[in-house]
Amino acid sequence: MIKKLILVMGALVTPLIIGLLFTYDVIKIDWVSLMEIQASYRPMEDPLPLPARSVPIQGAAYIPELGVPVNPVPPESNSLTKGKRHYDNSCALCHGNTGEGNGGFSAFLRKFPPVSLVDEDRTALSDGAIFVTITEGVPGKMPHLRENLPIAEMRWDVVNYVRLLQQQANK
Ligand code: HEC
Incomplete structure (x- = not known):
């Protein structure tokens, strides 16, 4: 009876432990991540130039035609x-x-x-x-x-x- 119980517990717990080994990266596998396969900018990479005549949400920093801005x-x-x-x-x-x-x-x-x-x-x-x-x-x-x-x-x-x-x- 006890032998059977240990066998059943073993059969249940072993896959759990194996699963945990992967979950906590004890055994590390480079899973295919589809998020990475896309056109994107890495940190510090040049972002796209601003579209012409667009104004940042904080308002224009300065308007080139008006010359050097004055300190407000x-x-x-x-x-x-x-x-x-x-x-x-x-x-x-x-x-x-x-x-x-x-x-x-x-x-x-x-x-x-x-x-x-x-x-x-x-x-x-x-x-x-x-x-x-x-x-x-x-x-x-x-x-x-x-x-x-x-x-x-x-x-x-x-x-x-x-x-x-x-x-x-x-x-
Ligand atoms: C990565 C390094 C770096 C950082 C960060 C940096 N600068 Fe500079 N800065 C330079 C270099 C190099 C020059 C010289 C350019 C040249 O030879 O004309 C310069 C030149 C300048 C000039 C002179 C421009 C002129 O027309 O003579 C000013 C003013 C200036 N920096 C201000 C700043 C201020 C204010 C900050 C922070 C907000 C800053 N810099 C951050 C590298 C840097």
Whole structure:
């Protein structure tokens, strides 16, 4: 009787255990996944260009025909705090924490190293010019960062913070 019971339990439990081995990837099988077989963009791959004359949901960042945009965000402490956070996340790896162009990643950009943001030339740039650089990047040299900072106000906060770095550097 007991022998029979053990046999029946074994017959039931063994497939369960084998199933669990696959469920928890103890035995790993590369199952065919149909989700992967489709036209899609991998992370960091270039997305499709925006359709002509389309406007992002946050509104147009600026309208090219109207020239360089004017900074609508006053450089108050709230803007500077946010600007510092965005700068540290999106710019510092190349331009350095103090903006001198010596971020950790700059050593790998030998052909076009990141410029100092606190030198004379960059101090002379208008707010709008820095804003456009962040939005559009510098083709072949600096990536555009409008996807990291998708809302225009985030980029103006960064502009205000870059101005603060320039003031601190030129004291
Ligand atoms: C992947 C590295 C990288 C990142 C990240 C990066 N930059 Fe740059 N940036 C560069 C390089 C390289 C140049 C120099 C391009 C050249 O040689 O003209 C540059 C140039 C600039 C210039 C000067 C443009 C001009 O017309 O002189 C400004 C302003 C600037 N960056 C601001 C920023 C800000 C603000 C951020 C963050 C939102 C940022 N960059 C993030 C690499 C980077």
